[in-house]
Amino acid sequence: GGTPRAAGKPLSEFGITDGSTIFFKDLGPQIGYATVFFWEYFGPLALYAAVYFLPQLAYPHISERPEKNLVQKLALLFWTFHYAKRILETFFVHRFSHGTMPIFNLYKNCSYYWTFGAYISWFINHPLYTAPPLERSIILFTLAMTAELANLKCHLIQANLRSGGSKEYVIPSGFLFDYITCANYTAEIAAWLAFSAATQTVAAALFATAGTCQMVPWAVQKHKRLRKIFDGKDGRKRYPKRWIIFPLVF
Amino acid sequence: MARADTAYLLLYNLAQSIGWATALVQTVLSLTRHPSGDQVYSAAGLTVRACQGLAALEIFHAAAGLVRGSPVVALLQWAGRSNCLYAVLHCIPQLWPSSAVAVLFLAWSLSEVVRYPWYATSLAGGSPAWLTWARYTLFIPLYPAGVAAEMWVLYSGLPWIASRRLHSLALPNSANFAFDYHWFTIGLLVIYLPVWFNLYSYMLSQRRKKVGKRPSATKTE
Numbered sequence: 438g439g440t441p442r443a444a445g446k447p448l449s450e451f452g453i454t455d456g457s458t459i460f461f462k463d464l465g466p467q468i469g470y471a472t473v474f475f476w477e478y479f480g481p482l483a484l485y486a487a488v489y490f491l492p493q494l495a496y497p498h499i500s501e502r503p504e505k506n507l508v509q510k511l512a513l514l515f516w517t518f519h520y521a522k523r524i525l526e527t528f529f530v531h532r533f534s535h536g537t538m539p540i541f542n543l544y545k546n547c548s549y550y551w552t553f554g555a556y557i558s559w560f561i562n563h564p565l566y567t568a569p570p571l572e573r574s575i576i577l578f579t580l581a582m583t584a585e586l587a588n589l590k591c592h593l594i595q596a597n598l599r600s601g602g603s604k605e606y607v608i609p610s611g612f613l614f615d616y617i618t619c620a621n622y623t624a625e626i627a628a629w630l631a632f633s634a635a636t637q638t639v640a641a642a643l644f645a646t647a648g649t650c651q652m653v654p655w656a657v658q659k660h661k662r663l664r665k666i667f668d669g670k671d672g673r674k675r676y677p678k679r680w681i682i683f684p685l686v687f
Numbered sequence: 688m689a690r691a692d693t694a695y696l697l698l699y700n701l702a703q704s705i706g707w708a709t710a711l712v713q714t715v716l717s718l719t720r721h722p723s724g725d726q727v728y729s730a731a732g733l734t735v736r737a738c739q740g741l742a743a744l745e746i747f748h749a750a751a752g753l754v755r756g757s758p759v760v761a762l763l764q765w766a767g768r769s770n771c772l773y774a775v776l777h778c779i780p781q782l783w784p785s786s787a788v789a790v791l792f793l794a795w796s797l798s799e800v801v802r803y804p805w806y807a808t809s810l811a812g813g814s815p816a817w818l819t820w821a822r823y824t825l826f827i828p829l830y831p832a833g834v835a836a837e838m839w840v841l842y843s844g845l846p847w848i849a850s851r852r853l854h855s856l857a858l859p860n861s862a863n864f865a866f867d868y869h870w871f872t873i874g875l876l877v878i879y880l881p882v883w884f885n886l887y888s889y890m891l892s893q894r895r896k897k898v899g900k901r902p903s904a905t906k907t908e
Binding site: 560561563565566567569636637638639640 | 858859860861862863864865
C-alpha cells in the first residue's frame with residue numbers, strides 16, 4: 438500500500454499519472470458529523486420533555502398526577518437548554534476536522550443518549566420524586582448554568598483557533614484554557630455533577646460518571662498530542678504546563 | 688514484560704489453578720458420596736466463591752496492561768459469573784440442592800483447571816501441545832453446559848427474587864432511584880444466549896488458529 442493522501446489537492450501534485458496504481462480503503466457507509474450530532478441531541482431533548490408532559494404514557498401504572506415542583510421545572514429548563522445549546526453549537530460553532538463518520542456510530546451514539554435521556558427523565562419527573570431542599574437546588578442549578586456558559590465560551594474559543602481552512606494545531610489560550618488543556622470537558626463534567634446534585638438523582642449521577650469516563654481518555658490523548666507537537670524545538674512553541682482536565686488533581 | 692510482572696502473574700495463575708483443582712475435587716467427592724448432587728454447594732461453595740472473588744484481579748491485570756484484552760470485557764465476564772454465583776445462587780439456599788449446581792461447578796472447575804495452568808505455562812516459556820489442545824477443545828462441551836447451568840440458576844431464582852424483592856430498591860427514596868432485580872435478571876437471561884454465542888464462535892475461530900486443522904482420517908477399505 439501507500440500513504441494516505443491529503444484531501445483537496447489534485448492527484449498530479451503527488452506524482453500520480455496515467456498508469457499509476459492507486460489504493461482505496463473502504464471506510465464503510467459514512468454519515469455526516471452534523472447529522473449524527475443533531476439526532477443524538479434531538480432525541481434526549483424530545484424524550485425528556487415527552488416524559489415530563491405525558492405522565493399518562495410514562496407512568497401508566499400510576500394514577501396520581503401530583504403537580505411538578507420547582508426543582509422538576511428547573512431540571513426541565515436546564516436539560517432543554519443543554520441539548521438546544523448542543524444542537525446550535527453543532528450547526529453554528531463547531532468546526533469538524535472530518536466530514537463524516539461510520540454510520541454505525543449513529544446507532545451507537547443515539548442509543549447511548551436516548552436511553553440515558555429517557556432513563557433520567559423517568560426518575561426526575563416520577564410522581565414519587567422526592568425533591569431536595571429548594572434553596573440548595575437553586576444554588577446548584579445556578580452553578581450548573583454557569584458551567585454551561587463556561588463550556589459555551591470554551592467552544593467559541595476553540596472554534597476560532599484555526600483561521601480559514603487551516604488544519605494546523607494551535608495552542609488554545611484564554612479563559613480556562615490558560616490553566617486546563619480540555620477546559621471544555623471540565624465545564625461539561627461540572628455542569629452534570631451540579632445537575633445531579635441539584636436534582637439529587639442517581640440516574641443523573643450515573644450519566645455524569647459515564648460521560649466523565651469517556652472524556653478523561655480523550656483529554657489525555659489531546660494533552661499528549663499537543664505536548665508532542667509543541668515540543669519547543671525547531672522554532673515551535675513549547676506547550677505550557679497545564680492541567681489535563683481536573684485542576685489541582687490531574 | 689518485566690520479571691516482577693511475570694512472577695506475579697505466575698503466582699496468580701498458580702493460586703487459581705490450586706483453588707479450582709480443590710473445587711473440582713470437592714465437587715467430585717461430594718458427588719461420589721451423594722450422587723444426587725444435593726451436597727455440592729455445601730462441599731465446594733466456599734472454594735468457588737473464593738476463586739471467583741480473587742478473579743476480580745483479572746480486571747486490573749487487563750487495565751494495567753499486564754495481560755492482553757480489554758478491561759471492560761474482563762469486567763463483564765467477571766460480573767456475569769459473579770452475579771450468578773453471589774447475587775443469586777448464594778442468596779437463595781433453596782437452589783443449593785439442585786443438580787444444576789453440580790453441573791455448574793463441574794463445568795466451571797473443569798474449564799478453569801485447564802485454563803489457568805495453560806496461562807501459567809505460556810508465561811513460563813510455552814505450553815505443551817496437549818495442554819493447548821485441552822484448553823482449546825474442552826470448552827466445546829463445557830461452555831454450553833456452564834451457560835445452561837447458569838441460566839437455570841438465574842431462571843429458577845426468579846420466584847424468590849420476586850417474592851423477597853431481592854437486591855431491589857423502590858421509590859420513593861431520597862436518591863430518587865429504583866432498581867428491579869427481577870426484571871434485570873429477566874433481561875439478563877434474554878441477552879445471555881447471543882452474548883455467549885459470540886464468545887463461543889470466537890473461541891472456535893481461536894481454536895482453528897491455535898490447534899490447527901486436524902488431519903482427516905484416511906479411510907482404508
